[in-house]
Amino acid sequence: MESLLFTPAKIGPIEIKNRVIRASAYEGMCDGHVPTQQLKDYHTAVARGGVGMTSVAYAAVNKSGLSFHRQMWMRPEIIPGLRDLTDSIHEAGAKACIQLGHCGNMSHRRYCGQRPVGASGGFNLYSPTFVHGLRKDEILQTVKDYGNAVRIARDGGFDAVEIHAGHGYLISQFLSPYTNHRRDEFGGPLENRMKFMDMVMEEVMKAAGDDVAVLVKTNTRDGFKGGLEVDDCITVAKRLEQDGAHCLVLSGGFVSRAPMYVMRGAMPISVLTGYMPWRQWWLKLGVNLFGKLMIQDEPFKEAYFFDDAIRFRRELKMPLAFVGGVNSMATINRVLDAGFEFVEMARPLIYDTEFVNKLRDGVCTESGCRHANYCVARIYNLDMQCHENCKLAPRMKREVERNIKKYNK
Numbered sequence: 001m002e003s004l005l006f007t008p009a010k011i012g013p014i015e016i017k018n019r020v021i022r023a024s025a026y027e028g029m030c031d032g033h034v035p036t037q038q039l040k041d042y043h044t045a046v047a048r049g050g051v052g053m054t055s056v057a058y059a060a061v062n063k064s065g066l067s068f069h070r071q072m073w074m075r076p077e078i079i080p081g082l083r084d085l086t087d088s089i090h091e092a093g094a095k096a097c098i099q100l101g102h103c104g105n106m107s108h109r110r111y112c113g114q115r116p117v118g119a120s121g122g123f124n125l126y127s128p129t130f131v132h133g134l135r136k137d138e139i140l141q142t143v144k145d146y147g148n149a150v151r152i153a154r155d156g157g158f159d160a161v162e163i164h165a166g167h168g169y170l171i172s173q174f175l176s177p178y179t180n181h182r183r184d185e186f187g188g189p190l191e192n193r194m195k196f197m198d199m200v201m202e203e204v205m206k207a208a209g210d211d212v213a214v215l216v217k218t219n220t221r222d223g224f225k226g227g228l229e230v231d232d233c234i235t236v237a238k239r240l241e242q243d244g245a246h247c248l249v250l251s252g253g254f255v256s257r258a259p260m261y262v263m264r265g266a267m268p269i270s271v272l273t274g275y276m277p278w279r280q281w282w283l284k285l286g287v288n289l290f291g292k293l294m295i296q297d298e299p300f301k302e303a304y305f306f307d308d309a310i311r312f313r314r315e316l317k318m319p320l321a322f323v324g325g326v327n328s329m330a331t332i333n334r335v336l337d338a339g340f341e342f343v344e345m346a347r348p349l350i351y352d353t354e355f356v357n358k359l360r361d362g363v364c365t366e367s368g369c370r371h372a373n374y375c376v377a378r379i380y381n382l383d384m385q386c387h388e389n390c391k392l393a394p395r396m397k398r399e400v401e402r403n404i405k406k407y408n409k
C-alpha cells in the first residue's frame with residue numbers, strides 16, 4: 001500500500017502538507033520567558049527538515065503557570081518575537097503550532113512568583129512544593145487567561161494552538177481523582193472534574209475563531225493506580241470532541257506520579273542531578289539518593305500507546321494524532337494505516353531535524369535515537385539537546401551508554 005505520510009490532511013480550518021507534526025517537547029530556549037534566536041533556529045530547522053507542522057512547547061498562559069526559567073510566558077509584549085518565529089517557520093515550509101498550558105502544582109515558586117496553585121492544595125513531592133487549591137475567582141481568571149493566550153498566539157502568527165490537558169498539568173490535575181479532592185462543583189464525579197476543561201475549551205474555541213486550529217493533548221490513561229484509566233479518558237476525549245476541538249493528540253502519563261510513562265526508557269539520574277545548580281544541593285542529594293525509586297523505568301517499545309489509542313480511534317470521528325515511540329517508517333505506516341490522521345514525533349526530531357526529509361528521500365527508514373533520554377534529563381536545568389551533540393562528564397556518559405544498551409537489546 002502507498003504510504004499516506006506525504007499526503008495532505010486537514011485540522012479544522014487549516015491544511016497540513018503531510019502527516020508529521022513535531023510534538024510539543026519543552027526546548028528550554030526561552031530565556032526571560034521570551035522567544036529567542038535559539039528557539040527560532042531550532043524550529044526553523046525542524047520545518048526545513050520536512051514536517052508538516054512544528055509545535056513550540058509548553059507556553060504558560062499566565063505567570064502562575066510557569067515552572068522553568070526558560071519557559072515561554074504568553075504576554076502581549078512577546079507578539080513581535082512570536083511573529084518573527086512563525087514567519088521563519090512558514091518560510092521554511094511548515095505550519096506553526098504552540099502548546100498552551102499551566103503547570104499547576106508543578107509550577108515553581110521561583111518563576112511563578114507565588115505559592116503554586118493546583119486543582120487542590122497539599123504538598124507535591126515531585127516539584128517539591130506546597131500548593132494552594134484554586135479559588136473560584138482564580139479559576140475564572142485562569143480560564144480567561146487561556147483565551148488571551150490563544151489571541152496572543154493568533155497575533156503572533158500561529159496557525160494552531162495545542163491545549164495541554166494531559167501529563168498531570170493543570171487541566172489534567174482537575175480531571176484526575178489523584179489530584180482533585182475538591183468538594184465543590186469542580187470536584188467529585190468525572191462530570192464535575194471535566195468542568196474546568198469545558199470552561200477552558202469554551203474560551204479557547206471562542207478565541208480561536210474560524211482560522212486557528214485547536215488541538216488538545218490528552219491522556220489515554222494516567223499510568224498509575226488511582227489515576228484515570230482508559231474508559232475515563234475516552235469519556236474525556238468524547239467531551240473534547242463535543243467541546244469543538246479539531247484534533248486530539250493521544251498521549252499518557254502524569255509528571256508528578258508516572259513521569260516516564262509519557263516517554264518510556266530510563267531517566268538518567270546522574271545527568272539530571274549533574275546539571276542541577278549547587279544552590280539546590282538538597283534536591284541534588286535527594287534525587288541522587290531516591291531518584292531511582294521516585295522515577296521508575298518504563299520499558300520502551302515502538303508506538304507504546306498503540307493498544308490504548310486504537311480504542312479511541314474506534315470511539316471518535318475527529319482527527320487524531322498518535323504520539324509516543326514513532327521511530328521508523330514501518331511504525332509511521334502502521335499508525336496511519338490504522339486510521340490515525342497524524343503522527344507526532346519528539347525525540348526523533350531532537351536527534352535529527354532532517355529525519356522526515358531523510359525518510360522521503362529513502363536515506364534511512366529508522367531514527368538513530370536510542371531513547372537514552374539525556375534530552376529529558378537536560379531540560380530541567382538547561383536546554384533540550386541530544387547527547388550526540390554534547391561533551392559529557394565521564395560518569396554521565398557511562399549512564400547514557402548504559403541506557404542505550406539497556407533499551408536496545
Ligand SMILES: Cc1cc2nc3c(=O)[nH]c(=O)nc-3n(C[C@H](O)[C@H](O)[C@H](O)COP(=O)(O)O)c2cc1C
Binds near residue numbers: 024164344348
Ligand atoms: C525533551 C522532551 C521534552 C518534552 N516536553 C514536553 C512538553 O513540553 N509538553 C508535552 O506535551 N510533552 C512533552 N514531551 C513529550 C513529547 O511530546 C512526546 O509525547 C514523547 O516524547 C513521546 O514521543 P517520542 O517518542 O516521539 O519522543 C517532551 C519530551 C521530550 C523528549
